[in-house]
Amino acid sequence: MRSQLMNRFPARALSALAIATALGGCASLAPQPRADDLAPLLQSRGGPAVDWSSVGAPAAERQAIGAWLDQPMTLDAALRVAMLRSPRLQEEYARLGLARAEVLEAVQVENPRLSFSRLSLDGGGHNRTVGLSLPLVDLLVLPARARLAATDHERARFDVAASVLGVVADVEAAWYAHVTARQVAEMRDAVAEGASASAELAQRFFDAGNISELQLRQEQAAASEARIAALHARAEAGRQRLALNTLLGLRGDEARWESGEALPLPVPREDDPALLVRLAREGNLDLLAARKEAEVLADALGLTRTLRWLGGTEIGYERETEADGQRLKGPSLELELPVFNQGQARVARAEALLAGALARVSRAELASEHAVGAGIETVASMREVVSLHREALVPQREAIVARQQERQNFMLIGVFELIQAKVSEYDAYQSYLEAVRDYWLARVELARAVGQRLPSDADIGPRTPQVQEILRTQPAMDHSGHGGMDHSQHQGMDHSGHEGAGAKPKPTESTGHEGMDHSGHEGMDHGPPAPKPEPASKPIDASEHDGMPPKSGAEDNDEDEPAKEDHSHHHGATP
Structure with missing residues (x-):
């Protein structure tokens, strides 16, 4: 009977045993992912290219990261650094190594068991038995286990x-x-410098008797608030840089990289929603x-249900030597009788696990x-918020400054009042930059939901202006109409064109701002451009405002007039 069982032993189990033996003898786990583990999945979804041989290799890693950090940091360089240095990714790479180890373990069977017995006979002599056994179930299910391990x-x-x-x-x-x-920190610093200059100018006006103490305190309070806002913005910039360095895994000198990159403008056209849904699915x-x-x-x-009756079945080979020298040898088989335990718990567990997995899929x-x-x-x-900033809010604030300059x-x-209008214009620029940031953060979350880079990322082109570009292109505020007032020290609000007392008033143009083109909006698909503001040189008819007749200059500059005592409450309205 034993011989017949051995002769019927499945040939595929023997083949699987041979494969497992070979794998067990030569298997080794590398400290980094193999190129074919992740590279195809990442590249097909627009992920960054990674030299996996540098992961876990200190010399190659330092050389690659050093080359990127020697140049101004870009988003692409930051992603490449993260692939090599990010602590979170190091943990994920280790998890992939564990998955490979589980595959290796799945294609292995339990080691064979060697048994030996020596029995003494009463009349003298000994019976010796030597046996070698293997778990039959492991051999039978080895191909299925290998398949499951590969899928897992x-x-x-x-x-x-x-x-x-x-x-x-x-x-x-x-x-x-x-x-x-x-x-934003750079913008707040510029506003704080301008507010400080305005407060200094107000002090000189007050000393000359040209403004009231209320106006002086208002300007000083505005300067203090601007400096507080600048300090908050600087602290926030430091926190954001620290958060980025933490994600990249950089510390010490490596964390002192420089970056002058600006935010990109919105893409010309967004992706088709139906395409994104299909890509995600x-x-x-x-x-x-x-x-x-x-x-x-x-x-x-299915495998558990099929093999629930076998339990701990083992096959083996025994060789027995009798006391008289006669030898007995042949295969052996041990069967577990499923009397009390018929594998019900194993089947129920497998069914519950499958039900949970199907629920997670849904x-x-x-x-x-x-x-x-x-x-x-x-x-x-x-995108609409960015469009409103570009086509409405920023041009409107520029027009307000131009009209206030004329007045x-x-x-x-x-x-x-003119300085306050200028501050509101800078606030609009800051709000514009924050709107562009929120647009790209929303795209990042959309790409996360889709599971890959958005196809329209290939069309990323022009970028928003740098803060210094915004400040350089601002028109100067001409205060020459205030005879006897020394404005030579008023700096910080881009007054580089200040001519001083006695200079001819110069009209202000609000359409020359580089990087904030409100006429054509290249790279933006937002429909027709917004109308340009009226030329700054157009005469101002004071009767157009508030339905009131024209006022003389003396009446309008009366320091006891309430509208001039608290000019900070209505600077956002179009004059």
């Missing part, structure tokens, strides 16, 4: 690649936040990982579909 490794690849893309999205979001915080790595998990557990359930599909829909709507809204030239308002 594929799931792990999807899972780890999804985590890598998640870190990529986090780095992009941190980069946009850092760039904006740096520019077919290529989202989180979805693919959930589906692979369900596939593994469904296969495991949840992931629903979450992905809703996230893509919400992301599309958010991007559209943020100040004709001595209809004081210099401080």
Whole structure:
């Protein structure tokens, strides 16, 4: 009977045993992912290219990172640094190594068991028995276990690649936040310098008896608030830089990189929503990982049901030597009788695991579909906000400054009203930069939901102006109409063109701002351009404002007039 069982032993189990032996003898786990583990998944989804041989190799890693840090940091360089140095990704790479180890373990069977017995006979002599046994179930299910392990490794690849893309999205979001915080800090510093100059000028006006103490305190308070805002902005820029360095895994001298990159403008045209939904359904790595998990557990359930009766069955070979020298040899088989335990618990566990996996697939599909829909709507809204800044708010603030400049030239308002209008214009520029940041953050979240870079990323082109470009292109405020007032020390609000007392009033143009073209909006698909403001040289008819008749210069500059005593409350309205 034993001989017949051995002769019927499945040939594929013997082949699987031979393969397992070979794998066990030569297997080794590298400290970094193999190129074929993640590279195809990342490249097909627009992920950064990575030299995987540099991961875990200190010399090559330092050389690569040093080359990137020697140049002004860009978003692409930041992503490459993160691929090599990010602590979160190091953990993900280790998780992929564990998945490979599980594959190796799955194609191995338990080691054979060697047994030996020596029995003494009463009449003298000994019976010696030598046996070698192997777990039969392991041999029978080895091909199925190898198949399950390979499928689970594929799931792990999807899972780890999804985590890598998640870190990529986090780095992009941190980069946009850092760039904006740096520019906002520069803008707030400029406003604070201008407010300080305005307060200094107000002090000189007060000393000369030209303004009241109330106006002086208002300017001083505005300067203090501007300095506080600048300090908050500088602290926020430091926090955003620290958060980015933490994601990149940089410290010490490596964390002192320089960056002068500005935010890109919105892409010319957004992606087709139907295309994004299809890409998410077919290529989202989180979805693919959930589906692979369900596939593994469904296969495991079928295997558990098939082999539930075998239990701890073992086969072996025994050789017995009798006391008289006679030898007995042949195969052996041990069967576990499923009397009390028929594998019900194993089957129930496998069924529950599969049900949970199927529920996770449904949840992931629903979450992905809703996230893509919400992301599309958010991007559209943020794009409209950017458009309103470019086509409406910023040009309107520029026009207000131009009109206030004209009124100040004709001595209809004081210099401080003009400065306040200028501050509001700078606030509009800051709000514009923050709107562009929010637009790109919304796109990052949409790409995270889709599971890859958005196709329209290929059209990223022009960028927003740098803060210094905004400040350099601002028109000077001519205070020459205030005879006897020394404005030579009024700096910080881009008064480089200040001519001084006695100079001819110079009209202001608000359309020359580089990088903020409100006439054509190249690279922006927002419809017809906004109308340009009226030329600054057009005479001002004071009767057009508030339905009141024209006032004389003396009446308008009366320091006891309430509108001039508290000019900070209505500087946002068009004069």
